[in-house]
Amino acid sequence: MVADIVVKGNIFTSDPKALYAEAFAVKDGRFIYVGDADGVETYIGEETRVITPGRQTIFSGIGEGHAHVCETTSQIFEVDIAAYKVSNIAGYQEEIRKFVEAHPDRKIIHGRGFLNGVFPNGMATKEYLDEISTDIALVMTSEDGHSMWCNSKALELCKLTKDTPDIKDGVIGRDADGTPNGAFRETAMSYLNPVKAKYSVEDYKEAILHYQKLALSYGIHNVFEPMSSGEQWQRKIQAYKELIEEDKLKVFTLVGSYIEPDEDWKEKFEKIKKLNETVGSERLSFQAVKMFVDGVVEGHTAWLKEEYADAPGDTCECLWKPDDLKELCATTQKAGYVNHIHAIGDAANSLSLDAYQFANDQTGVEDNRNTITHVQLISQEDYERFARLHVIAAANPYWHYRQPFYYEELEVRYLGRERADNEYPMKSFLKAGAVLTEASDWPVSVPCNPFRGLEYAVTRQPLGDAETLPLNPKERLTVEEMLQVMTINGAYQVKKEKTTGSIEVGKDADFVIVDRDLFTVDPHTLHETKVVGNYEKGKLIYAEDCK
Structure with a gap:
């Protein structure tokens, strides 16, 4: 059988029976051979595409075990505080202020990414946002998604006062007189529903x-x-x-x-x-x-x-x-x-x-x-x-x-x-x-x-x-x-291990090629790894082809 693609190189299979290989062959979107470099030669024909990435590492497609995909809205439509790499109150205020000035027609500004630990006693309160504006509602969600921080205008729009009752399994931050101070956690965040972001x-x-x-x-x-x-x-x-x-x-x-x-x-x-x-x-x-x-x-x-x-x-x-x-x-x-x-x-x-x-x-x-x-x-x-x-x-x-x-x-x-x-x-x-x-x-x-x-x-x-x-x-x-x-x-x-997740004969030819030998580089540089080729069923789905 002549393969459509043959890959030779530093292959990590994730197959416990043989974690490493020198080559694999792909036909009609599936692996038909995984093994040593000599054995793959019989699968190479005139139309076979041979990829030889050298010491760059090749492995199966990656699984993401928990990602709030739809909440990517916060990265597109809101103040992405975390993206600015600031870790102090003044830095948060500066980035939120810039966003407010860049969106003068908005009556409510949302954002995400603040750290509770930046604030005194681990609690973000309304005074810091009131310094930016008390005319429009400012509503921020913490990096972990379990806290919210708002200004006085948001409290006003939600009709929250010192008479607002506590809620089971939630925390409302309060001033000495019982007035909400702009910090809400867990189920108490539901009190801010009237000013939460709504997307189409x-x-x-x-x-x-x-x-x-x-x-x-x-x-x-x-x-x-x-x-x-x-x-x-x-x-x-x-x-x-x-x-x-x-x-x-x-x-x-x-x-x-x-x-x-x-x-x-x-x-x-x-x-x-x-x-x-x-x-x-x-x-x-x-x-x-x-x-x-x-x-x-x-x-x-x-x-x-x-x-x-x-x-x-x-x-x-x-x-x-x-x-x-x-x-x-x-x-x-x-x-x-x-x-x-x-x-x-x-x-x-x-x-x-x-x-x-x-x-x-x-x-x-x-x-x-x-x-x-x-x-x-x-x-x-x-x-x-x-x-x-x-x-x-x-x-x-x-x-x-x-x-x-x-x-x-x-x-x-x-x-x-x-x-x-x-x-x-x-x-x-x-x-x-x-x-x-x-x-x-x-x-x-x-x-x-x-x-x-x-x-x-x-x-x-x-x-x-x-x-x-x-x-x-x-x-x-x-x-x-x-x-x-x-x-x-x-x-x-996600119940896909029978068809993907490892480089084995019979499975879908889903594999990734990265720009380095993951096993020999300084481990403190692993975060710099770049994908140079991402393949699904033998077809390139991301990046320039790897020669």
């Missing part, structure tokens, strides 16, 4: 395509999108449907729609199930659901087994009633849906595992690709449970270093040094035999460049920095381990 179907289509362009440039072939509910949900769904109809969606996307603890989850799940009846595409699936079990450490809303270091007696609370969460997971799993849970605290992770164990027991299905994302704090006994229950840990290596304005200012302060120094495991999951994937949580992490994630996972230090003390170095991965996490494990998470 066309806006969301533009956002999805913007993300897709970035993803392809980074070698990403599949993505899990946790999709927020609320009034915008249907518009996001419609945007995906139209892109499928227009044949513009190129990255496989598994959408997990939110189910909130305060809504009728049975009714919501019925709506979600109907979506799959209207979409038939190899590029898109709505066969997943997403739940929050807790909040975040920096918001003092992560659910812990032991009290916060700065607040004796406070462990926060679970967002779900345990029995309701268990019943929901069993119901969705019985219907063949993937469950995807946000869990930060050790108590939240343990309950999530309890819910998945209940679902497995009730359905008799073990390999459902149930996932827990973020996994910041894990009890030692729970690593084995991840493996035994076939639960995927979708970690976020982009955060796995001593981040300024997070580590000392918030994590050490709230958790204490010991817990902070043992946060964000990765290696422990692999040692226990669990499946580990990687995720950017875009646009929490900007850019969503997996080679930055690769370097963080390998060094656990700031990018390009070999001097700073690493965070929890016993959790470092090797490049080889992380490439498997990025490729075959990513495909497994």
Whole structure:
């Protein structure tokens, strides 16, 4: 058989039976040979295209385990505070002021990317935004998406006063007299719904395509999108449907729609199930659901087994009633849906595992690709449970270093040094035999460049920095381990491992060529890696061809 394409070089297959190869051959979009350079010669004919990238590394397409694709709207239509690399209040004010001046007709300005740790007591308050304007509403979302910061005009438009009641599982920052101070966290952010950004179907289509362009440039072939509910949900769904109809969606996307603890989850799940009846595409699936079990450490809303270091007696609370969460997971799993849970605290992770164990027991299905994302704090006994229950840990290596304005200012302060120094495991999951994937949580992490994630996972230090003390170095991965996490494990998470995720005979010829030998370069330069060729089923889908 004569191949359409033959590639010779530094090939990492992600196939545990043979992790490395010297060459592979592609015919009709699939791998027909993977092995040594001599063996591929019989597949070369007059029409065969031979690619020889030298020591540049070749590996399978990358999986993104958790990215808020539709929230790319914040990068296009809002003040992208994070993009300006400022980390002080004056810098935030300057960038927001510039955006206000550049958009004089807007009555509400939205933005994203501020860090709570920049502000006194970790709380962004209205006075800083009032210095910019009190005539128009200014509404900013934190980098992690779990806090909002607004000015006095926004409070006025939302009719929020000292008589506004507190809300379950949320935090309203208040002045001494009880007046809201412009800081809102978790469920309390719903009070700002009247001034939150509202986008059209066309806006969301533009956002999805913007993300897709970035993803392809980074070698990403599949993505899990946790999709927020609320009034915008249907518009996001419609945007995906139209892109499928227009044949513009190129990255496989598994959408997990939110189910909130305060809504009728049975009714919501019925709506979600109907979506799959209207979409038939190899590029898109709505066969997943997403739940929050807790909040975040920096918001003092992560659910812990032991009290916060700065607040004796406070462990926060679970967002779900345990029995309701268990019943929901069993119901969705019985219907063949993937469950995807946000869990930060050790108590939240343990309950999530309890819910998945209940679902497995009730359905008799073990390999459902149930996932827990973020996994910041894990009890030692729970690593084995991840493996035994076939639960995927979708970690976020982009955060796995001593981040300024997070580590000392918030994590050490709230958790204490010991817990902070043992946060964000990765290696422990692999040692226990669990499946580990990687995720950017875009646009929490900007850019969503997996080679930055690769370097963080390998060094656990700031990018390009070999001097700073690493965070929890016993959790470092090797490049080889992380490439498997990025490729075959990513495909497994979205149920695509039988057709992609590794370079094996019979699988789709999805592969990426990068500009360096990932195994021999200084690990502190891994973030500089560039994709020079991204192929799907043997066809170039990004970058100039590799000679």
